[in-house]
Amino acid sequence: MPKLRNIFLAAGLFVVAALLIAPGGSLLYYRSTKGEGCARCHEIRPSFDMWAASTHRTISCNDCHGGLLTPDADFHASNLRRLVRHVRDDAPQQILMSGQGEIERLTARCQECHQREYAAWKAGPHSATYADIFTDAEHNRKRLLMDDCLRCHGMHFQGGIEDLVTPVATEGPWKLVREEMAGKPTMPCVTCHEVHKKGQPLGPRAPRKQPVSSARQAVAPASLGLFDRRTKVHVAVDLMPVPQIYEGGRPVKMSPDPRQALCYQCHAPEAGGQAWSGDDRTGLGVHEGISCLACHDPHTQQTRASCATCHPRLSNCGLDVEKMDTTFKDPASKHNVHTVKCADCHPKGVPPKRNRGLSIVSSLR
């Protein structure tokens, strides 16, 4: 096939020429087109169009994704491969986020502006690293690692579980295939936030509002969405289901807070939706019907001082709710604050209401 060879040869020459003279040229090209040049390539067009209508449209492509001067060999190699595929007319349907380096650059860029959120995330459990999650001997001894782990931990990892941990077996010791992954977060900002999400760019930062405490007021920020490992794109939170949870045959009262759809993707019940099956943590008892986010800070996940957003200092019983015998006060308590019922402390029956009643709680539903 001499024709094919010629095409290859031509493509090869272009690439070599581009490599030699490109840096300055393409930087100028990129600048002169204000990023529009990127979208001349069809496979980037969908992402470009989303970006152009997004809250982040004032931040340029290579600010987050990297550019010619980015010191990341993998990044340039994969771009080169893309270019070759493009020239060979064998382009993928869409160019999707890939590569650990790109994820790290994104995360660092998020941090530049969203410092407070970054710090909160960093302090909380959702910043768990690959080493934390995948080389935990206690876990790995009891439970065989599998690809499905990566659905919630490490959805940006390019590869299967065998490419990440060795051995995939219940006998260790376990180590990461690529040791440099150890300290990287498994759930970075882009796990739950779609950077290209539609919206107006923010001006100078508005003063922070009081945390939203009622589900009725809760409006999901446009950026909320889960990075779906299988399709390598985000699913916006308003497209995702908040499941109906059951306690036995009884449908549990569900908070209408749409943001919870994101939580439920990973903190999910088994098939059938029974409360507390699988990884479910749905509130029952006195806290039934309350959104996850009414108590948990979205970035740290911690609940410090969260009682005060709803409760008067003293409970119906005249006790300080923060000092009652629940897991809020002491994780070792046998009364899980998610499911605590009046009857847990009043096994002989709940005394008649003395004041105020539960009207405050019901206003949260």
Add this chain to the structure above:
Amino acid sequence: MKISRNPDRRRFLRTAAGVAAIPAASCTRAGRRWRFLTDEQADTIGAICDQIIPPDQDPGAVSAGVVHFIDRQLKGHYAYLQDAYIKGVVEIEQAAQEKFGKRFSALASEQQLDLLREREKTAFFRMIADHAMQGFYGDPRHGGNRDFASWKMMGIPNPPVRGRQQHDLTKS
């Protein structure tokens, strides 16, 4: 497409950027909306697909991205069907001109249906109907079913909420 207020500066920068721009500039379709189709072909295909899966209280084929699906696949798995698409579109456009004197997409719905019903048994129509269904009911990763249009219509939650049993294999 307006990208710089000063055309001279823009031309200068473009020239300076020459080499890097070669791959993009050498691509004759660069900057166009479709990868394979022309705007006219996409228009006809969209009109056909919107009869196959018409919009109603739920999105129809075009707003669910079915034309994007077809366009992408014609540069992918269905590249071997490029000719069949081009010929099929030419044929139906000719028929539209002869019978009604207009482009297919400009016809009234009943006129479009007339032409399509006459062609129901042709290989082209069967192919485009099947591809429209794939684009509309298939996974959005292939360019169609935008925002899970069809899955929402059918009542299929996505992604499903599904946790796992917490087995302790040391005890089984």
Add this chain to the structure above:
Amino acid sequence: MALEHVNAVVIGSGAGGGIVAKELAAAGMKVALLERGRWISPYECAKDDLRNQRTSVLGASFGPDDEERNPRVKVEKDGSEQIVYPSRGAYNNNAMCVGGGTASYGAMAWRFMPQDFRLKTTYGAVEGSTLEDWPITYDDLEPFYEQAEYEIGVSGDVVPDPFKGPRRKPLPMPPLPPNREYAVLRPAALRLGLHPFDIPMLRNSVPYGGRQACMRCRWCVGFACEVNAKCGTQNTVIPAALASGNCELRTEAIVKEIVLDAGGKARGVKYIDEKERLREQTADVVIVSCGAIESARLLLNSKSRLFPNGIGNNHDWVGRNLQGHAYTGANGLMPFDCYDDVGPGAGVAICDYNHGNKGLVGGGMLCNEFIRLPYQFLGRMPPWIPAWGKEHKDFVRTWYRRAVNVQGPVQEMPVFHARVEADPKVKDYWGVPVARMSGNKHPHTLEIADFMSRRAEEWLKEAGATRTWRRVPGDDLSAGQHQAGTCRMGNDPKTSVVDKHCRVHDVDNLYVVDASVHVTNGGFNPVLTIMAIAYWASHHLLKARS
């Protein structure tokens, strides 16, 4: 560079080859396991509903993954022929990857019934069919069925099935809890006086074999399991074979031919390795486990002075009797939601119609179907709904969650002219003549299918379906994922290809171990029988060797 001689070379790592490789390696033989495909991970599979092994419109994700390199030829009834590619239905693809079909199957784990091995004795000869008894019986295979159930792992509950053959042990795992379709269909079957029970499945319902239980997602048949709960050879016996230290798995190894020595014994195989080099692997024993189409093709392409028409083919039986399953059944519309998104979907079956149907030779199992993904659902539309337009869309919207599908595989009447040949003109990328498939179903197969679809319809009506329609197969050749029959097992070398231990007549160190050897294919998904025969053949091979 010559490769080191091995005791056994096994060609194909699917249901048959994976087990043989492990059995021989565990017994201390040095084994080279050659697989033309690759390992396919759940990461690659990515639950793509248009690109998987059941719906392959955008590609067959479990191989062959390069369409152009792997063509076949399909001959139609009118004699016209066309070149077909793996992602298209007429290719009759199964899979080409480590684990073969077991990496992506639905995983029903049926034992054939005792009568299935003696169809001719039970019913008499059928005109136009090469119907024959197997040279072995259910009782011969029973211990090996059990071995397959325990080593690979099967869940389910067949106790309520009064028609099954005798068994010594129960299934190793309980069934998965019922889904909504099951809850509707089981009582209906009981009301009809039928005997419903839980389908045996090669799928963990509880932790088993060091792997965890099914999470009941909607993408099962056609996909790789992300929780590793579906049991195939790729996550059971093949890792065990490799761990023994006696088995080497070589992927992307395309075997061109089996080579004979001067004395008419198999010397080994010639294959193209992953770097496209031609290699020769010599071995004491050669085992062919490529599936009914490719096993036959390999034998036919291995020509020599002693076997001018292909190895084992001096009586023109190689490639004959190609069969699969005529799938038949019915769909019903329920006045309530039946879709609960709890996979795998299939759960309840009946074997009341496998045998003893008046005027019919055999029959088949009926069960509810796996979850129909949205695009698959369109293949089950009722005849009164137009193929496109407003009504079509309305129907999908209104009925998707309320439609139930009951279906099953009809045991086919084998036909001599339904066959695989090596195509005289078309060659694959490596220059090997491709499989050429021709022939049609026997008319009686279609009569059985018609009968079965009526029974499925009755079941759905009893379950409350307000409207039903039958779905019967056409007479086109069926092979596909249940392909079988092309190297028939028998005692007479003039009317069969292998003996009852799967050894090719006249070549005493060459075996065929896959569904090719099936004389008839049961009214069931055939994989557990393939596995049992692999254990059976390995057992006898080792016995003969010692």
